[in-house]
Amino acid sequence: MATTGTAPAHLTAAVPPQPHASASPAPAPATLIGSVQRAMRLLETVAGHPYGAPAKQLAREAGLALPTAYHLLRTLVHEGYLRREKGLFFLGEATERLTGRGAEQKRRGMVVGMLARWRDALGVPLYYAVYREGEVDVVCVSDSPVVPAVQEWADFRETGHAHAVGQCLLSQLDEEARRDHLDRHPVRPVTPYTVRDAQSLLRRLERTRRGEPVTERQEYALGTVCAAIPVTVGTTAATMAFSLPAHQTDRLLPTARRLQAEMQRVMGSLALSISI
Known part of the structure; x- marks a missing residue:
């Protein structure tokens, strides 16, 4: 049976409009948790300083506001993922256990x-x-x-x-x-x-x-x-x-x-x- 010609109106009406080719990229998934992302960036930044680094330097390198960095650093120290000595932050035992595993x-x-x-x-x-x-x-x-x-x-x-x-x-x-x-x-x-x-x-x-x-x-x-x-x-x-x-x-x-x-x-x- 031939398939050329115009489709009936009741069929074309049911087809949803296609997105324009120049549509902007889809936003990041809503399930991403920003605080976790920021904490991981801090951990990665600390890992780049085997001899330790102060909070201000870590905040700057991780692209975080200083109050946010302080809050995350305190939390990570409390949980054992970081340790603080003489104002410098180092990777803690919990992080070392993860890397060891x-x-x-x-x-x-x-x-x-x-x-x-x-x-x-x-x-x-x-x-x-x-x-x-x-x-x-x-x-x-x-x-x-x-x-x-x-x-x-x-x-x-x-x-x-x-x-x-x-x-x-x-x-x-x-x-x-x-x-x-x-x-x-x-x-x-x-x-x-x-x-x-x-x-x-x-x-x-x-x-x-x-x-x-x-x-x-x-x-x-x-x-x-x-x-x-x-x-x-x-x-x-x-x-x-x-x-x-x-x-x-x-x-x-x-x-x-x-x-x-x-x-x-x-x-x-x-x-x-x-x-x-």
């Missing part, structure tokens, strides 16, 4: 990205763990439907003696710290292949060569073998580990060597992320 999130994101790349390149699920406050702490796991991670069917913290992650972390501790850990988390059988007692485990850990991968075969989960690479920075013990189906045991050491080579290539970046 942002840096922590950035480090965590870096580790997550590295694990994902290595997972895909090596074709194994990866685990990143640290020994923190006397406990095995698995910080990050990177797996996929193709390479699923081992299910935590027995608490990783309680069974550090049975898996490569825990054994690798314990191998980096001194003898006193190892015994303290095993006193709190006694050795017990998890599978028929688990190390039988604390003395056997301690002897095994003593024989572990510094920097060498730690391996276990079906000690934590039947049908699964694991390897863990030690990562020691200062006094922090950490490890990067992976698991494989037991029928792929022949891949264990070659994959561990490949992972270790990748870790050494980016060791500087990895070291910065130990504390996540």
Whole structure:
């Protein structure tokens, strides 16, 4: 059916008028809160003065009236976002906590990205763990439907003696710290292949060569073998580990060597992320 011609009047009347091309820009959203904006400008201005600055200078640089700046500065000091010393204003503990958390999130994101790349390149699920406050702490796991991670069917913290992650972390501790850990988390059988007692485990850990991968075969989960690479920075013990189906045991050491080579290539970046 042809569509040329003039539309009926009852249709054209319903069409709202279109704005003129030269219409002024839309105003800022009414939900913006001016006092918050001004406070953030002040915080940014103070951040630009690591040795502090007086209120008058901050007001001038932030483009604020002096009475407004005084009011906001007092509020920010009261809330801990700024601190005042001898008439100068500095960033406070609350602001430093916020920036610290942002840096922590950035480090965590870096580790997550590295694990994902290595997972895909090596074709194994990866685990990143640290020994923190006397406990095995698995910080990050990177797996996929193709390479699923081992299910935590027995608490990783309680069974550090049975898996490569825990054994690798314990191998980096001194003898006193190892015994303290095993006193709190006694050795017990998890599978028929688990190390039988604390003395056997301690002897095994003593024989572990510094920097060498730690391996276990079906000690934590039947049908699964694991390897863990030690990562020691200062006094922090950490490890990067992976698991494989037991029928792929022949891949264990070659994959561990490949992972270790990748870790050494980016060791500087990895070291910065130990504390996540």
